[in-house]
Amino acid sequence: MRPFVFLLLFLLAPSISWAQTTAAAEAAAQATALRRANQLVLERRYESAWKLLKFLDQMNLDPAVALKKTELALNYYTATDELKRFAFRDLKLLDLSPDSLRQLEVDTPRYSFPVRRVLEKLQEKYPDNYKLDRALGDYYFAVQQCDCAEQELGEDAVFQRTIKHYQQAHDHGQGDYLSYFALGYSYQRLGKFQESLAPFERSIELRKDSPTTHLNLAFVYLELKEFEKAQAHARRAVELFPDDAHKEDAAYLLGQIEERMKATAATQTP
Known part of the structure; x- marks a missing residue:
């Protein structure tokens, strides 16, 4: 039996080698096309x-x-x-x-x-490909932003699905400053301000000069009555926004924060 096995392996070797070469060539062609x-x-x-x-x-x-x-x-x-x-x-x-x-x-x-x-459909076939979760998070965030699809779900359900897929992606190393921002924003819009802090802060770590993230963090810290942190992020947003319209929005929020700080200080003065 042993000589027969060796002969069979010898006969199969060229086809195995050809298949491997073909697969490598296809992978290289796909990489070039991408x-x-x-x-x-x-x-x-x-x-x-x-x-x-x-x-x-x-x-x-x-x-x-x-x-x-x-x-x-x-x-x-x-x-x-x-x-x-x-x-x-x-x-x-x-x-x-x-x-x-x-x-x-x-x-x-x-x-x-x-x-x-x-x-x-791809996720059913490739359940361990967490880039697909990242893409589904992007999809549901786009749904919320454009308000042009999934009308039957309702906004809260869209945010919940956004959170589900981004969390799964982030747990497996698939994330960047945009996905962390979108996750924080989804928690924020659901009124879960404490939960929004970690993803917003992670987004800032990955992109320190994102004015929109600083602005949203300022709003969240204001809601949590952490006024000094809110003030710092609002000031940073004012500095970073390149256009007057967004600068004015950030400046308005900064003014609201500082008014709250003054009112709080006044109530604490004996």
């Missing part, structure tokens, strides 16, 4: 990036490609049908931002990509 898609996004050629990703994985079976599609869809669409179909534009470097283009209602082709369904 890098190209990233470059197209940097060049603001969003529709071209989408077409490349669509060609790369038409059935949305590959987590890496689906995650890149999700990032592109949620951040760079010019129009959407309930976050299930998306329109994109290739922009010139000096063109309007995607947010501005959304206001123009330009008639462009729409590509099918039901974000939630795609990610949940």
